[in-house]
Amino acid sequence: MKQANEYDVLIIGAGIAGIEAALTLGDAGYRVLLVEKEGSIGGKMALLSKTFPTLDCASCIATPKMAAAAHHPNITLLTYSEVQEVVKNGEADFSVKILKKPRYVDLDACTGCGICETVCPVIVSDEFQYDMRGRKAAYIPFDIAVPKKAIIDLDNCILCGSCERECPASAIDFTQEPETLEVKVGAIIIATGFKLFSPTLRPEFGYGRCKNVITAMQMDRLLAPTRPYNSVLRPLDGKEPMRIAYILCVGSRDRKVGNPYCSQICCMYSIKQAQLIMGALPLADVAIFYIDIRAFGKGFEEFFNQTQAMGTMFIKGRVIVVEEDKEGNVVVKYEDMDDGGRLKEDTFDLVVLAVGAMPNSDITKVFKNVKIELDEVGWIKQVDPNNNPATTSVPGIFVAGCAAGPKDIPDSIVEADAAAAQCMAYLNEHKYGRKR
Amino acid sequence: MSGKEVSREKRNTFLYLREKIGFKAPPKELQERLKEQNEIKKKILEALKTGPKTVPEIAKETGIDTYTIFWYLMTYLRYKQIEPVEKTDEGYWKYKWVGGR
Structure with a gap:
């Protein structure tokens, strides 16, 4: 399918904050491009047991939102992709370059059956289980991954062809190449979360x-x-x-x-x-x-x-x-x-x-002609936390969730919705000329 | 073009990549890791031939440390190659091999 090259909002990071902001914007009719560097959306929440203090099942809350984001008509999802460059041309006008890394798996054909994992002979440490067991070089990130599609980890692949021979959907495709997408967006939400x-x-x-x-x-x-x-x-x-x-x-x-x-x-x-x-x-x-x-x-x-x-x-x-x-x-x-x-x-x-x-603010380096300020310990600075919590030092670029500082899941979701609301107000003023 | 026709075209694309990157053999470090993994698997399988065992029992029989044995067992568990059978009074599970590659 041909990739559109213009969106209202780019959201960087598809953890629970990025997903929530995308759903709110998508439901309001804005076209969203949601970019996630990992092979699945969901971030850390998808890997948690339960939430506090209610002991609700974390994946039972996260998974429906993950699925809704993946199937939303106004949300385009790019997993295993990284934003590489952002240039601000003017208000509500950003040019963005995104690297789409090859999964070596045809997303449309893969059924997530896991046969490639079973036949792959190479075991490496499983980063989604924090190294407590291994995974194969051909792998599905985790059980509730969205999309539940395989990835071939080429750094550890011995190119034996077992996965390709055994895949019942013939989804393995080693002809895939890294691809750079160039898109235009009107606003950006940074939702890159935190590091441990x-x-x-x-x-x-x-x-x-x-x-x-x-x-x-x-x-x-x-x-x-x-x-x-x-x-x-x-x-x-x-x-x-x-x-x-x-x-x-x-x-x-x-x-x-x-x-x-x-x-x-x-x-x-x-x-x-x-x-x-x-x-x-x-x-x-x-x-x-x-x-x-x-x-x-x-x-x-x-x-x-x-x-x-x-x-x-x-x-x-x-x-x-x-x-x-x-x-x-x-x-x-x-x-x-x-x-x-x-x-x-x-x-x-x-x-x-x-x-x-810990702060996870490396993404600010991809912004070429604007400087997103960080606070004294490296979190993305909220320049007006009392009145406009999602506002960064650059108009049109907003922050949601733990990218701005550590917080629990409910607060991340509230801030994500605040970012979405501020984003809409910004687009209405600068893109659609609908200022109150 | 139907999905089946597309998929037929894509058969053996690993050979295409091999040729493109001039692949002769996996890197030495990867070959050694694979060899070690196969040796560990062989020893664990040998130990489990006589029935379900705990991690310390397998470690004792194979001479491999308990951490490594457990890490591999849990990897096999992911791919449904082993099953926990029962828990001993000491708090260790016994695992049995249930097959697969």
Whole structure:
């Protein structure tokens, strides 16, 4: 099908904020181009277990929106594609270059049956399961991917032709080439989300050194219906963990690693996971080492109190070091603030690091003749957060969700709709001449 | 042109790419990784021939560390090549091979 070359709005990033903004704009009749660098839309939300504090199934909320965006008549979806250059020619007039990477799979022909995955002989680490298991060089990103279509990872492909021979839809196509699309848009929403803090930057917490130290994102995968294991198990040896500890503020409120801010979501996702673990492993003990608990949103304090009442231990203390014993258990040495700062240690089967959220603002480099300002730690600056929360330093370019700073899912969705509304007002004024 | 006609045209496009990029063999690092994967799979399959086993049992029999064994088992689980059978009192699952490539 021939690609249109003019849209009202370009949305960069198809996580939950980008999808929400696209749906709102699409429903209002605006033509949207939604660009996602990964092979599936959905972002981090599609990989989560449940949301807090309501414990709603995350994928049950995300998947219908993902499907709606993919099938919306006013939304054109480009996955596995990257915005490479944006030039502002004037108000409501942007020229955009987009690199469409080859999937080596015909999207129209692929049925998502997974046979190419089964016959592919090469196993590599599965980035969508945060390296907790492998995937094949021919792969579908994850079970609820949209579009649920295969990709051939050419960096790891041995060009054996097995996938092509076995594909019942004859969808494998190694003749595909990278393609640069040039489009014109009237406005842009940046919804590139956030990166997770790399816990190897705090080596004392043992990530990488102790196999039974994982991140909270990995734990969320273990608790999700599309989990990498058959149960909640520890990665060192597949044992069911009976004592699990959380260390909060890993990479947040930490000037040593350049992140002075609170990531806002870690306390609550840890508390959520504690509840889910108690459901999945009723006999397990869960301890949370914290500095402060920041349960600031609607229903959060009650959720925190409920988790305490269910038996999760909250230990106010700074963890000093994490070590592995001979059985692969994790020894946590900490300062107990409720006991006068005494040094103590305890042993756990599994330790979860509540890693913080980091800016993901590299996209600003593709804007050639305008400068999108960042705040002091690198998030996209909201220049008028009280009145126009989606406004950036460049008229016509808006920001939604965690690209502007860490926030939970409901706040991301609210900001995405704010961005969509501001976008409509901007287009009405500068493109359609419909100013009030 | 029907979908079937299109698909017939696309058969063996991997040969086209091989020729285009001057592909003779996979990079050495990839070949070594593939060889290692095949050896691990062979050992795991051998260990599971005598019945379902836990990760530490397979590790003991194969001489491969438990982390690697578990990582591969969970990859096989994704492709429905193994199944968890039962959980031991020590909290380990026993896995059995159920076939596939």
